[in-house]
Amino acid sequence: MSFASHLSRRRVLKTGLAGAAGLSVAGCGGSETRPLLSSDTHPSDYPTVQAVRFMGERLREMTDGRLDIRIYAGGQLGSERDTLEITTFGGLDLNRVNLAPLNAIEPMTLIPSLPFLFSSTEHMRQSLDGAPGDVILKSLEKHNLIGLCFYDSGERSFYNTRQPIRTPEDMNGMKIRVQNSDLYVSMIRALGADATPMPLGEVYQSLVQGVIDGAENNWPSYESGRHFEAAPYYSLTRHVMAPEILVMSLSRWNKLSDEDRQTVVAAAKESVPVMRELWDQRVAGARERLLEAGIEVNEVDDLSAFQSLMEPVWDQFIVTPEQQKLVDDIQQIGARLETAS
Ligand code: GTR
Numbered sequence: 001m002s003f004a005s006h007l008s009r010r011r012v013l014k015t016g017l018a019g020a021a022g023l024s025v026a027g028c029g030g031s032e033t034r035p036l037l038s039s040d041t042h043p044s045d046y047p048t049v050q051a052v053r054f055m056g057e058r059l060r061e062m063t064d065g066r067l068d069i070r071i072y073a074g075g076q077l078g079s080e081r082d083t084l085e086i087t088t089f090g091g092l093d094l095n096r097v098n099l100a101p102l103n104a105i106e107p108m109t110l111i112p113s114l115p116f117l118f119s120s121t122e123h124m125r126q127s128l129d130g131a132p133g134d135v136i137l138k139s140l141e142k143h144n145l146i147g148l149c150f151y152d153s154g155e156r157s158f159y160n161t162r163q164p165i166r167t168p169e170d171m172n173g174m175k176i177r178v179q180n181s182d183l184y185v186s187m188i189r190a191l192g193a194d195a196t197p198m199p200l201g202e203v204y205q206s207l208v209q210g211v212i213d214g215a216e217n218n219w220p221s222y223e224s225g226r227h228f229e230a231a232p233y234y235s236l237t238r239h240v241m242a243p244e245i246l247v248m249s250l251s252r253w254n255k256l257s258d259e260d261r262q263t264v265v266a267a268a269k270e271s272v273p274v275m276r277e278l279w280d281q282r283v284a285g286a287r288e289r290l291l292e293a294g295i296e297v298n299e300v301d302d303l304s305a306f307q308s309l310m311e312p313v314w315d316q317f318i319v320t321p322e323q324q325k326l327v328d329d330i331q332q333i334g335a336r337l338e339t340a341s
Helices: 003-020 049-064 078-089 109-113 123-128 131-138 180-190 202-209 219-224 250-254 259-293 303-309 312-317 320-338
Strands: 036-040 069-072 095-096 144-150 157-162 176-178 194-197 214-217 233-240 245-248 295-300
Touching: 036 078, 049 069, 049 095, 049 144, 049 245, 049 259, 049 320, 078 176, 078 245, 109 123, 109 180, 109 259, 109 303, 109 320, 123 320, 131 144, 131 320, 144 250, 144 259, 176 180, 180 194, 180 312, 194 233, 202 214, 214 312, 219 259, 233 303, 245 250, 245 259, 303 312
Parallel strands: 036 069, 036 095, 176 194, 176 214, 233 295
Antiparallel strands: 095 245, 144 245, 157 214, 157 233
């Protein structure tokens, strides 16, 4: 992290974002209108950041410039876990994160993160657009977060510095970086590898230095973090399709008028189809560029060998009737889609 960004991060964390942005906060009565300050671990051109930028434009249009969003991209404010904590106590207004760092906070977020739950992009999108998605968004309020919307994150697959992974045995003893979530740790262990949780920003260096042998992510993140330079074997396990989520701090939400709350929700929902389009383009582009760059991609020999090892992981993490109902509802959506096709 550069000195300047370190400084700006410290300033933000010490003074709260309103202070860091040099903005005054509205007095009592009206809706607070200073820009919503938002964090993202991805660079400025990544689809998640572009979607939140679009949401900001819509907010400006819908409120004659009263509401706006200021984005701190590229992980300037810290890891997803750290910025989430700041968001829960109101130091940040908006945060776009993956579901993984929420896994330790809210058990319902574990469900869409379960390995091999979704059978297709359509299955994932319909589930999150429907009742299961609403249940998860609402489950966050008790943690001082308002869930605004989900964004795509595609399929996560393994990449490593050593060899193609065709069977779970190929992963034996490999050190694989995971996000900060016990579910991911269990998943890697069940596959016979060693899990090393660390923030995204440390992965490239750790691959280069041999601290880890591999990691797992979607095509766009594998490309944008330049992980492919050190870990050129990308093996298409497509084991997780956990989405991204945009959350707002409850404390800022409480300072908005009812009308402004509705506007924020509407602008967030409008950003979802925009993001999906950008996402599909980005996945296709990243894939093409990576193949051109010479990475070695492979399908695994028998996906069911990976899937069956995940059964105990499901059992370990589905522990309440509410979670089980969410799994059932999502599986029903999948079954309906299959019958219709
Ligand atoms: C990306 C995701 C990020 C972060 C990252 C990671 O796909 O967009 O929010 O979760 O993966 O692996 O840390």
